[in-house]
Amino acid sequence: SIDIGGTLAKVVLFQPRSAPPADGQSPELDLGPHGSDVFGMDQLELSVYSHELRGNLHFFVFETRHVSDVLAFMSQHWSRPDGTDGADQRPMIVLRATGGGAYKHADEFRRAGVMLDLVDEMSAMVAGLGFLLKRIPGELFKVDVNAGGQWTPLATPAACAQLARNYVSVESPPSSYLYVSIGSGVSILEVHSGSTEGALRYRRVGGSSVGGSTFWGLVRLLTSCSTS
Structure with a gap:
């Protein structure tokens, strides 16, 4: 695929x-x-x-x-x-x-x-994430932000590395969650488990055309880079 x-x-x-x-x-x-x-x-x-x-x-x-x-x-x-x-x-x-x-x-x-x-792209995204969360061990974790100090958007790389060491494994996926997909653009989906085993309900609640492609464009304008 x-x-x-x-x-x-x-x-x-x-x-x-x-x-x-x-x-x-x-x-x-x-x-x-x-x-x-x-x-x-x-x-x-x-x-x-x-x-x-x-x-x-x-x-x-x-x-x-x-x-x-x-x-x-x-x-x-x-x-x-x-x-x-x-x-x-x-x-x-x-x-x-x-x-x-x-x-x-x-x-x-x-x-x-x-x-x-x-x-449909959104359906594929939700189904794929559901497969990873339920069938592939080690894909689901949460971060204890208080264990290594409070994280802020201006955190240093060293602080982020310290935070990464505070990953906590989660055994079972949540029944409801927000799915944020950051690609060329950004999509935010609200996902809920359905009444049938494995079924998921979702709706798009937000997003932006500003994403990875915008970052690539800015890098190209600010530097002499023309390839990845």
Whole structure:
């Protein structure tokens, strides 16, 4: 699946595995002889084994402006099992997708032999967070702000580092919470557990167009940097 945002695109690859990797080892990813050309280790952010899914989840991040390079790779190297190449000669690959860029680049993906199954971005965000909170250990914590002194927006890096050592693990997710998503823009969602197990109700209560893309733009104006 893929989330194509205004600045970054996030990809999740799932590989079925009958057993988790050995203790202390990260799951390995093998995309074949050409896989590292696009999804190289410099883009690989995280790999985890999911006992519930019985397989490995691999997470990638790359700049949305490079999506054409990814499409060229898919069109050139992903072929049918019988070895026939070419996007127009193989069955369509169906890829779950969300984000504004998924609508913008849908035709390009189709020409590369990939049909995007579009999902509402807010629904995907809430469902994904619900999965992490309930199924992936160590994802939920709170901060004891009083243990290391009161935090303020003007806190020094050293004070923030001290505060980070006061993380307290939370065993079960809250039934209601505010979900703040900070990407190219900012969205604030009010989320409540539904009456059915695993169901979540939500509504957008606020947000701003000022987010990560604004920060990148200011950095570029204030410095000579032109890439990440």
